[in-house]
Each structure stands twice: as C-alpha cells, then as structure tokens.
Amino acid sequence: MPNRIVDPKKLSVDDLIAEIKKYSPQKDLDLVRLAYDFAAKAHGTQTRKSGELYINHPLATAHILAQMRIDINIIMAALLHDVPEDTDVELEVIEKNFGADVASMIRGITKLSVLKYRGVERYIENLRKMFVAMAEDVRVMIIKFADRSHNLMTLDAHPPNKRYRIALESLEIYSPIANRLGMNEFKELLEDLSFKYVYPKEFERVKQIRDQAVAVNIDYLPTVITQIKKELGLAKINYFDVYGREKQLYSLYQKLLHKNWEIEKVYDVIALRIIVKDISDCYAALGVVHQIWHPLKGRIKDYIAQPKPNGYQSLHTTVFGEGGHIIEFQIRTQAMNDDAEYGVAAHWHYDERGARLPAKDVAWAKELAELQKDILNNISDLEVMKVEFFHNHIFVFTPKGDVIDLPEDSTPIDFAYHIHTEIGNHCNGAKVNDQLVSLDTPLKSGDVVEIVSDKNRKGPSPDWLKIAKTHTAKTHIRNNLTKSRVNEWLHTILPGKKK
Ligand code: MN
DSSP: OOSOOOOGGGOOHHHHHHHHHTTOTTSOOHHHHHHHHHHHHHHTTOBOTTSSBTTHHHHHHHHHHHHTTBOHHHHHHHHTTTHHHHSSOOHHHHHHHHHHHHHHHHHHHHHHTTOOOOSHHHHHHHHHHHHHHHHHOTHHHHHHHHHHHHHHHTGGGSOHHHHHHHHHHIIIIIHHHHHHTTOHHHHHHHHHHHHHHHSHHHHHHHHHHHHHHHHHHTTHHHHHHHHHHHHHHHTTOOEEEEEEEEOOHHHHHHHHHHTTTOGGGOOOSEEEEEEESSHHHHHHHHHHHHHHSEEOTTOOEETTTSOOTTOOOOEEEEEEOGGGOEEEEEEEEHHHHHHHHHGGGGGGBBOTTSOBOOOOOOOHHHHHHHHHHHHHHHHHHHHHHHHHHTTTEEEEEOTTOOEEEEETTOOHHHHHHHHOHHHHHTEEEEEETTEEEOTTOOOOTTOBEEEEEOTTOOSOOTTHHHHOOSHHHHHHHHHHHHHHHHHHHHHHHSTTOOO
8 A cells, every 4th residue: 555654634535535536436426525524514623632623533544444445435434433422413413414334333433432441351341342343343443443543643642651552552452353354454554553652662673674675675676576577478477466565564573573683584574476367377477486586495385275364365485586685475366465455354445446355254253252362362461561661650541531641659639730730739539430539549550530629729738748749749739838828928918918
C-alpha cells in the first residue's frame, strides 16, 4: 500500500472519494459523501488532543480502508464510527439514513469503544467482548484496526505513558488478532506504528540495519527484476508483476532477535515477489528462478502444498545471486497475495479487476477459542512488562478512562493536583472505583479515581502536606497556604478590607 501515512490535516473527503474511485469506478459515491457530511455535522466543533477537528479522525480511518480497497459500506461505517459514542446523534438516526447494515457495524464498534485498560480483570472481560463482537461481524474488527492505526499515527499528541500503553496494547493484542485473521496488511501497519513507542532504541537500530541493506541492494535489484521478467516471458509463464518488498521493521526485529543480531543471516530484508496467474505458474516460475541462480540448501519452502496455520500460501526460495548477493523469492498467485495481505477481509477487498474473493470459511468457533487462548496467555507478559517499565510508578484512570501516571503510594490529593491546581485546591473527597475513600488512601494501578470537589472550599488543608507524595501537589499546597496566610495577615492589619 503506497503512502500509508497521509497527513490527516491535509486529507479531504474528495481525497477519500478519489481513492475509492480507483477500485469502484462504477459506484455512485454520493452516499459516502453524505456519510461524511453527516459525521462532520454530528462532531461539529469537537477537537482531538492534537487540536485538529475531530472529523479528521473518522475521515482518516475511512481513508486507510480505502487504500486497502475495502467495500464502501465498511467505509461509511468507518466515517460514522464515533458518532453514537461521542455525539448526541442516536444510532437509530444513522440507521434511518444509512441502512441497517452500516448501523449494525457501528453498533459493534460502539460496544468495543468502552474497551480501555483498567486493570487486568476488567481488561480480560473487555477482550471477551471484543471476541464476541468479532464473531458476530468480523467487519467490526476491520474498522477497529483502521481506527487503531490512525490513533497510532497521531500518538504524539498524548503524554509518553499513554503513548506507551496504546502502542503496547496494539502490539500485544491487536496485531496478533490481525495475524490470526490473516490480515497481514493490518498486522504490519499496527506493528510498525507501535514499534518505535514500545522499543524506541531497538527501533532505531533495526531501522539503521534495514536502511543499510536497502542501500546495498538499490542498484542491484532492478537488474535482477529485469532479468527474471525476461526469463519468465521466454518460458511463457503468465506473470502479473515482479517487485521488491522490504521486510517490515518489526518482523525484521523479531528475526534479528532470533539470529543474535547477525544481519548476514537474514536473507529477506528485501524479498522479490513474483505474482503469477495460477498454481502451475508458481511451480514453473520457481523452476525458472532455480535455472538462473543456485538455491541455498534447506531454504525452499512450499507453503502452497502446506499452508501456514493462518492460511498463508506461497513458494519461497533463497538463491545465490550475482556478486555474492543472496536473494529471497516469494512466488504466489494474485489470490494468494490478496489473501496474505487481507485475510478474512479479502472478501470485502476489491482486486485489480474489481472482483471480490468469496467469503472465507474461517471456522469461527475454533479460530476464536485459539485466539483467546493466545491473547490471554500474552496478558501475563504484558503485565510483567508494564511492571518493569513503570517501576515505582502506578497508573490510574480518570472516570473518562484517561491514564494518569503517578509515583507509588500516591493519594487522591496527588491525583487531584495532577489533573489541575484548582481541582486540587477544591478537593473535598474522593471516590476510588466508585467507593468513597479518605484522602490519604494510597492508590493502586488500575484504580478509577474521581475527585469530589466543593467550589466553596477555601483551599487545601495544612494536613495535606503529610498526605501528598508528589512534588507538584506539595508545591501547590504550600503556595496556596502561604497565599492564604498573607491574605489573613492583610486582613488583620487592614480591617474592613475584604480579600
Ligand atoms: Mn475512533
């Protein structure tokens, strides 16, 4: 997918329509425009954390799907996906305007939007909800992946702890699901967008390694492509395309971990992909490649006869090219390629000829059971990592689900001052997980904290200095106490003058 990351500030509904026209030229796209106008009106002047208009987010989400050549009903649902959750417009109104099918996808998305990290138990419960939604309609997950991808593209607007949390969740939860569903395109997008936030140092290192490998191959590959095209033509093999494909950074990272960071042992930093008409062309093309270049022992893999567990099919071989270059070839049909990129979404994806693949029988019950097992196993790792990363830190939530990062043993007073000085100064009590608690209660990771404020309150109590743990809270309390002492003193020396 070329140019995945589009600056959403520059994206317009016309760009979206133009993108859809590339694969759906005959369709009347007025409905898409109507869905956009409807969503734009509903979100009105709402803005995102970055300050841009909220509508940019559903528009960008829809645009990601259009770049993947996805069916327009899903694109309309993507445009409208945050309307019921974030505006006063009810789902029924959407249903009246855009039909039951679009509305039912948005219902699924809305159910998922409460999925926020709030401690392991609730998280697992929320994940179950996600699996249910997915089983009901897998298109909901397609929209969710696009939604999450755009959120990852705009992560810099958030504080570092929130960036890390969202990226880690994408890496540990969303990308394995995309992989299981065979949606490689989303798996890679989610991983590459998250990688730099979760492992920043490793990201830089891997990027450097890949850039070097690309630089080495940049002059060499075009001649290989020309040569193989000529030979395929001579052998009368029906090929559609031959192109080089860089290995995605996160999977290169995982491979490098396996190979002790010895880049010489990774042969597919850039692979050459040959797309042919049918299965017999795949094997014939493999023969042609082996006639030109000598294959490496043990590197010929027939994933057509023996597909990978997620259904992936392709022939792989690694050969010794001219001048000591080692190249991996991946040979497959167009349908195998679409399947590999889009997985279960392939049914809603239009190929170059404007055709859709038949719905895949994905044996949901079995598939979901395994998925759940995988993901839930991952959760414990996720916890360990979080504990390490946030050593001596806890993270608690506002009632809206925003994460607040505090030092261990912080109290509701610290939380209140972290949110805003005035919230701190007028703090009169606190609820933790819906229970009223005293202000000196130590908070734990995963707690949902709500401050009860009293606008008539004069200011902090001197006792709070003993309760507060953070520097911020203590400073604010001290400043405020000094100010009120000064006021009192002024009051005594200037009788009659009100403060
Ligand atoms: Mn959204």
